[in-house]
Amino acid sequence: MPPPLPPQLLDLLKSVSRSFYLSIRLLPAGLRQPVAIAYLLARASDTIADTSELPARERATMLELFMGLIEGAQPPGSVEDISAWFAPFQRNEDEHALMVALPQCFAWMAQLGPQDLDAVREVLASITRGQQLDVERFGEPATIASLQSPGELDEYTWLVAGSVGEFWTRMCFRHLPDFSNLPEERMLELAKSYGKGLQLVNILRDVGEDLAAGRCYLPAHELAAAGVAPGDRIMNAAALQPVWQKWLHLAQQRLDDGMLYASAVKPRRVRAASALPALLGARTLALLRADGLAGAMAHRVKMDRTQVQGLLLRLALTLASPASLAAQYRRMGQGQ
Numbered sequence: 001m002p003p004p005l006p007p008q009l010l011d012l013l014k015s016v017s018r019s020f021y022l023s024i025r026l027l028p029a030g031l032r033q034p035v036a037i038a039y040l041l042a043r044a045s046d047t048i049a050d051t052s053e054l055p056a057r058e059r060a061t062m063l064e065l066f067m068g069l070i071e072g073a074q075p076p077g078s079v080e081d082i083s084a085w086f087a088p089f090q091r092n093e094d095e096h097a098l099m100v101a102l103p104q105c106f107a108w109m110a111q112l113g114p115q116d117l118d119a120v121r122e123v124l125a126s127i128t129r130g131q132q133l134d135v136e137r138f139g140e141p142a143t144i145a146s147l148q149s150p151g152e153l154d155e156y157t158w159l160v161a162g163s164v165g166e167f168w169t170r171m172c173f174r175h176l177p178d179f180s181n182l183p184e185e186r187m188l189e190l191a192k193s194y195g196k197g198l199q200l201v202n203i204l205r206d207v208g209e210d211l212a213a214g215r216c217y218l219p220a221h222e223l224a225a226a227g228v229a230p231g232d233r234i235m236n237a238a239a240l241q242p243v244w245q246k247w248l249h250l251a252q253q254r255l256d257d258g259m260l261y262a263s264a265v266k267p268r269r270v271r272a273a274s275a276l277p278a279l280l281g282a283r284t285l286a287l288l289r290a291d292g293l294a295g296a297m298a299h300r301v302k303m304d305r306t307q308v309q310g311l312l313l314r315l316a317l318t319l320a321s322p323a324s325l326a327a328q329y330r331r332m333g334q335g336q
Helices: 007-016 018-024 029-050 056-071 078-089 093-100 102-109 114-138 150-175 184-205 207-212 220-225 237-264 268-298 305-317 322-333
Strands: none
Touching: 007 018, 007 029, 007 093, 007 102, 018 029, 018 268, 018 305, 029 056, 029 078, 029 093, 029 102, 029 114, 029 150, 056 078, 056 114, 078 093, 078 102, 093 102, 114 150, 150 184, 184 207, 184 237, 184 268, 207 268, 220 237, 237 268, 237 322, 268 305, 268 322, 305 322
16 A cells, blocks of 8 residues: 555645545545546646647647656656646646645555556546647637537546546455445446536536636537527627536436445445535536526626535435435425
8 A cells, every 4th residue: 555645645635626626535545546636637637738838739748748647658757858848837726826836646556566656547547638628629728629429528528537447446346355335337327427427517607707818618519509609709608508407407317327336335434425516516516507608607606605615514414315415405405
């Protein structure tokens, strides 16, 4: 087993992920470590892809170098180049700290056991491919671009999130002998759907910010059918509503799969960790419904910190029983 994560990396993990950190800290130590380092490196690849101050071609080259480091095909010293090049461009203090700490993240990854290392490399390959597609499609923010089809959106949500659900599941089955009431194949199906649903929630929540940055993840042909031009930075919310509502409904269905997944998990703390993203996602969807598309395009909705703390307290008091999780999921979905 690798040594415990250094305190500074735990602090970094908390700073770059308020919600996912809550799930990670509930995991057993042997499982927490590879999941945490995979998350930090995934956030690093996302930061590289989103550094719009640099030309798309430059970011694409650096993502190739990053992937070579993940696979062990590049000299370890190359990570210092990425860190030194990208850190000064980060206006967000936490993302700046992440890029500065990138060499430490790679050094810790190198200490993982062979099976965990292979799993981390596999999921990061998928995530980084998703980031590369983002740079290829949306690399020049001066013009707005859209995904072309539902298939492209499905591929993207699998690369950056469905693959994470599969990674989480395989890691749990390997590290926890009595992990689930369901067979691994079924849990992998649910995990893939769950991860894609969580990414859809992010896309629907961030629609306004993405349009401002030149990105539209909603399929172009669906927008055209609704009478909306993908190149418009200010879209007609009323015309866009049917498209947005369709994907909102699919996101809800996939969060439902996430709760089926969580209810099948046997260890209590891991069950709570597995359910927490769906509970937070259900609340986010409720806020989006309440605000409507016009509100979502005007500002980013998010749960109040006291609501998150209340949810964590209820999870602790109820021991994250399947029945209590189902009740809390209904409550979150109703905006309570």
